[in-house]
Each structure stands twice: as structure tokens, then as C-alpha cells.
Amino acid sequence: MLKKLTDLNKDRDYRHRYALALFRSGSLNTAHDVMTGLLAEYPKETAYYLTDYNILLAQGDYRQAGGLIFKGFREINDDALMYMYAKHSLIYENKGEEVRRLIASRGRSPYVELADAMYNIYKGSMLPAQKLLDRVPPETDNDYYVYRAYIMMKYRNYDDAVKVVDLIDEFKPEYFWYKTVNLWNTKKITDLKVHINDALTRNLRISRHPEIAVHLDPVLDDMNFSYRFDGNFEDILSTVLYPLLIEPDEMLNFVALGYKLLQQNDKLLALEELQKSVRFSEGIAHNNKGVTLFLAYA
Structure with missing residues (x-):
């Protein structure tokens, strides 16, 4: 019904409500298309930036959402967009110090108080956050x-x-x-x-x-290649990070044994031990490369 009304009436309020309805029904791509059109025509409308920002977040496009809210804040420079930009910077970019300076640079208003409360929660200061919220009208956001x-x-x-x-x-x-x-x-x-x-x-x-923050305090004597795996969070992390805790020099044990076997003219067994050394070295290299990529992603 709202789609039919929107087709008949191109008023921007109808279109905005249509996008909101699409968003709430899960039609995110269509909702984003509608908001893109509205923002192209009305680039100074705060509410349109906020709606499209929430749609992009729901799509999982955090980078584009951050770019959009920063653009709106730069274009309009009002406290509602300042708050949402500060929130995005804290949650998705961990820019605590930048947010603190931004809040301090603004005159006090309900949105600035809300941003300040959010920052105090981020810092773990619940009582100051509570006092700030007491000054914020609930309808602010x-x-x-x-x-x-x-x-x-x-x-x-x-x-x-x-x-x-x-x-x-x-x-x-x-x-x-x-x-x-x-x-x-x-x-x-x-x-x-x-x-x-x-x-x-x-x-x-x-x-x-x-x-994810990983804090390792290993006890090397307790480690072995064989260990219980239950598939829980700790086991998965241990499995992924285990190559970091392997001493690459352990491969020299295979080299030393291979050399000793060569001296004893047992060439076949010597070759097997030396091959183990090569595979061990290559395995560590590949695993540690994977761990590096994992940590860079996390």
C-alpha cells in the first residue's frame, strides 16, 4: 500500500517513510536505493543521513556507513550527526581520543550530553555517564x-x-x-x-x-602436539595460535638425527629424517603466515 502511495505521491516525506518501511521489513537494498535518491535531491536533510546510515549498518557495510555519516556531519554540522559520527568512531574505529576532543569542542546540547554519556560508558565510567543521561530528554535518540x-x-x-x-x-x-x-x-x-x-x-x-583481544601466557612444558579439542572458543583460538608457540629450532632435532644416521651409513632413514625437517620448517612457515593473517583480520 505504501509503495502505491509513493508512486502516486513523490513527496519526499512519503518516500522517506517508504524507505523506513522497507528497512523494517528487511528489504535493505531497495531501502538504500530510495535513500540514495533522496539524499541526492536533499543533501542537507539530517534525518535522511541517519536513516541511510542505519540501513548500511544493517547491510554490514560499516565503512560506507562511516563515510556517509562523516559526509553528513561535514555538510550539515549539527549535533545529531555529530553524535552519530562519534558513536561510529567509537564502536567501529575505536577512536576514543578523537571522540573526546570532538565532544569537548561542541556547545552543550542533548545530543552532546548523549555523546558524552556514551564516551564515559566506553571508558568504563558508569556514574558520570548516569549523571549525563539524567540531563538528556529520552526523546533525543x-x-x-x-x-x-x-x-x-x-x-x-x-x-x-x-x-x-x-x-x-x-x-x-x-x-x-x-x-x-x-x-x-x-x-x-x-x-x-x-x-x-x-x-x-x-x-x-x-x-x-x-x-577480540588475545593474551598469551604459555607454559611451554605443558605443550604437546596432542591435546583435547572440544570445539569451544578457547580451543579454536588455541588451534589457530598454536604455531606461534612452536620453537622453529625444533626442526634441528630432525637434522641432527639425519646427520647421525648418515654417519652410520643408514641413508634411507637419514633421508626420512631430513625430509621431516623440511616438512616441519615449511609447516611452521605456512602456519605462521596464516596466524599473521588471522591477527591482522582480528
Whole structure:
């Protein structure tokens, strides 16, 4: 119905609402096309940048989304776009110091206060973030409820947090995860099953790449090529990172044995040991190259 109305009425408000409807129904490519057309015609409209930004995030195109929101902030320079640019810079680019300077350079407003609260949460300062949120009208942005719920969860106040979570836009990833955590911790298992089932029936899928930090404190004496593998997160990381902990000089053991066998005129066994040395060396080289690529991606 909205598509028919849009075809009949080319008013930009109808087109924007049509794009929002497409976004919420999971038709992300078409929604993005509509917003691209609107932004080409109305490049000074803050709401259009914010809508297209959320669409691009839902598509998983973080780089293009970041470029779009930066372009809008540079073109319009209002606090709503400043907030979204700061948020993107923190979540996807980890630019904490740049965001701190950006917030300090702006006059105080609800969006600036919200950005400051977000930055304090990022730094782990929950009480200052709470005080900043107290000065932000809830209608400023739906992220207000995201931050409120997050702080409550940090203090394990799940009973109150679950009420705030219900005010988060259900198309935000935080809505699903925060509600899942709160329902589990309040032991509302039936509600949790309904919540997960509702999520499974949605067409919209939003993903974010996790940030992984690896801290290794190996005990070399405990290591061996044979170990239990259960397929959990720790086992997978151990498997991928294990070549980093192999001493390349171990291949010299094969060389030394091969040389000794040659001295004993056992050429066949000597050749086998020397081949083991070559394969060992090549294996370490290939594995460590893979580990390097893995760490660069992570």
C-alpha cells in the first residue's frame, strides 16, 4: 500500500517513510536505493543521513556507513550527526581520543550530553555517564534507552533493566541481546523462549564483527602436539595460535638425527629424517603466515 502511495505521491516525506518501511521489513537494498535518491535531491536533510546510515549498518557495510555519516556531519554540522559520527568512531574505529576532543569542542546540547554519556560508558565510567543521561530528554535518540539499560545491567539491576530494554527499538541489535540477558538473569524462561522465537521469525539480520583481544601466557612444558579439542572458543583460538608457540629450532632435532644416521651409513632413514625437517620448517612457515593473517583480520 505504501509503495502505491509513493508512486502516486513523490513527496519526499512519503518516500522517506517508504524507505523506513522497507528497512523494517528487511528489504535493505531497495531501502538504500530510495535513500540514495533522496539524499541526492536533499543533501542537507539530517534525518535522511541517519536513516541511510542505519540501513548500511544493517547491510554490514560499516565503512560506507562511516563515510556517509562523516559526509553528513561535514555538510550539515549539527549535533545529531555529530553524535552519530562519534558513536561510529567509537564502536567501529575505536577512536576514543578523537571522540573526546570532538565532544569537548561542541556547545552543550542533548545530543552532546548523549555523546558524552556514551564516551564515559566506553571508558568504563558508569556514574558520570548516569549523571549525563539524567540531563538528556529520552526523546533525543533511542540510544538513550540503550545506555540506561546497559548501566543497569553493569550493576546487575536486571529487574529494572528489562523494563527499559522494552523501550529500545526492536530493530536494534541491542534490543535482542539485552533482552536475552535480562530475561535469563531474571529467570523468565518462558518469556525468553517467546523472545528468541520472535527474533527467529524476523527477516532483518544485523551482524557486527567482534573485537577480540588475545593474551598469551604459555607454559611451554605443558605443550604437546596432542591435546583435547572440544570445539569451544578457547580451543579454536588455541588451534589457530598454536604455531606461534612452536620453537622453529625444533626442526634441528630432525637434522641432527639425519646427520647421525648418515654417519652410520643408514641413508634411507637419514633421508626420512631430513625430509621431516623440511616438512616441519615449511609447516611452521605456512602456519605462521596464516596466524599473521588471522591477527591482522582480528
